Amino acid sequence: MATLVELKNLTKSFDNRTVLDDITLQIEEGEMLALLGPNGSGKTTLLKILAFLEKPSSGEVKFQGVTVTDKNAERMRLQSAMVFQRTMLFSTNVHNNVAFGLKMRKLPKNLIKEEVQNALNLVKLEGFEKRPAKKLSGGEQQRVALARALVLKTKLILLDEPTANLDPKNALIVEEVIATVNRELKTTIVMATHNMFQAKTLPHRIALINDGKITEVGAPAEIFGKLSKNLASFAAVDNTFTGTAKATTAGTTLVDIGNGVQIEVTVQRQGEASVFISPQDIILSKSAVESSARNVFKGRITEISDLGSLVKLKVDVGKSFTVQITKRSFSEMELNLNAEVYIAFKASSVQVL
């Protein structure tokens, strides 16, 4: 495989604050690379440099062997397209949104129409052409934004947390589209994420990024297979905990993650272990419910954030867990800050890293 992008000793600072520190990375043609790291680790800035939207403070960016400079950045941008974490749409209909980049490239009208249709089919929004883009649901809007980048058929697509604010249904569609484009069109994809599960399943390679530094690069199996200290240090990543594992008489494993919290998992493990529980897999209730879930903890809600159709809660049970529930459940349960709740999840939904 040929190298598409090469970053050499790249550093980026804003007002004396170093956001990216000595990054050296090669991105191969046709690969899907995930930048995995907590919020504020420099993922977005790195993506913007890869999209030739930001200039590195020092170091070199090469695209297909050509060094990117002030002079050629505008031309280089035609080879890549970035989808931003916060969905941004032009105040016009879906067709004109998706057609924007094609119009900039001065394609003939009939070709634009055809390409826009194909792109909308890809993101499962066929027939949405005339709809006002800003009146769509959050998930549909993000899919329009994705179609708008994909329609350009650029060599490189950069995705900033493409599913971070989406409900599971829309997230799945977006993940499928990303995988299809990478597999069938051989588009090189670089995706920033702090979703462990996504990083484990989607990409060919993962680059762990923390505090502006790339600490490790490797295949998902490699990164997740060994107990990576770097990975475990991402305590900032939702629901990742490190602790000591010991076998139970029932054949399962108990991982003591501190503060009196012990998580039961189905995997056999001894010694140090990192665990991850997807926020969608946690059931929230106001009283202790008898169920098959092996892990039930009592705690208090410490943070509530609105994600559109979903609500993200932080529940402190000795350790802070992130829980995702629908807005409907949230209002029906009449939850509020500091409310006493129970969280429950099955031993089998805990991933041991």
Next chain:
Amino acid sequence: MNPIIDGIQKAFQLIFSGDPTVYGVVYRSLFFCGVATILAALWGTPIAMLLGLREFRGKSIVKSVFNTLIGMPTVALGLILYLVFSKAGPMGFLGLLYTPGAIMLGEAVLVTPLIISIMTNAIEAVDPEMMNLARTLGASESQTSIAILKEAMNGVILGNIAGFNRAIAELGVALLVGGGILGTTDILTTDISLYTQRGDLGLAIAFAVILLLIVFAINLTIMLAKKARILLTFGRSPQ
């Protein structure tokens, strides 16, 4: 008879009889102020884009100067422009004083700060990340600026309506640089002033009613047009 009731009666007679003098004045008002607004938009838009999209030293000072100039008394500006256009003034050689050209230029200068301020605010209200969005989709720097201006379209339209309204409703500049010469440089506001002083309340009231109707009608039309434009944008078949 009460002179006021008499005046109102005469006003409506003049409006509905299609009096050529009255309609000449209306035409001149619309034309002069229309040209003035277009002129102000022509040189105001690039300035607003510069202020709204770029960072440079002294930007806030420039912005506050324009904001302050919005409140400029029209008579004061009229006097300044009179001095500029008068024979001994720096632009005296153009012989513009007391011509339609002077009114149009004068009104354009008057409404420029208003148009620039409203447009700058509208452009600044657009998500700054939109510029990066346009760029990553392949827009050049000028195409990016145009994309942002389109996002700020409501403010751009609002700025121009406000500019036109200020131009058509003001007296100071039109009177001092235009002179209110009947049939040449007299417009609605100068005639209202002239006929009130002469005691011809009928004509004065007629012009005042027409002025109010124009201001109202233009705002209504543009509002409806704006609505229709949005419908057009969203309803247009994807050709």
